[in-house]
Amino acid sequence: MKYQGSCHCGRIAFEVEGQIDNALACNCSICRRKGSLLWFVPRSQMTITTPVDDNVGVYLFNKHVIRHIFCKTCGIHTHGEAPDPKGNPVAAINIRCIDGIELDKVPVTHYDGRSK
Known part of the structure; x- marks a missing residue:
């Protein structure tokens, strides 16, 4: 299945191919504050459909391995x-x-990232 999504203002929009059968809620210092529900897919299954420009922010912390992507306009x-x-x-x-997805129908796995 192909899904579409975006930040709040739409300056970062994307398509992603796959089946959402689970999401992860992490309690590490950043995920706890963001409140994200994460679905992991091979990067090749995701396409950014808006221009990648100066509006796209990247935040690195701790070991600088994960590139946390956010919109500099709306902050999402x-x-x-x-x-x-x-x-x-x-x-x-x-x-x-x-x-268009029903979040309450997606099973959520809780991950203790705070202890890692």
Whole structure:
């Protein structure tokens, strides 16, 4: 299935292919504050459909491995990008930014990132 999503103002819009069968809620210092529900897909299954320009912000912290992508206009975190343990590019999509899905029907796994 192909999904469309965006930040609040629409300056970062994307399409992602796959099946949302689970989301992850992490309690690390950044995820807890953002409140994201993350769906992990190979980065090749996600396409940014708006121009990647100076409006796209990238935040790196801790080990500087995960690129936390956000809109500099509205502040919404759309996704993150990082390699998986085998080195394959992965996108962590904030499913709260995807249009037309029923969030309460997506099973959520809670991850203790605070302890890692």
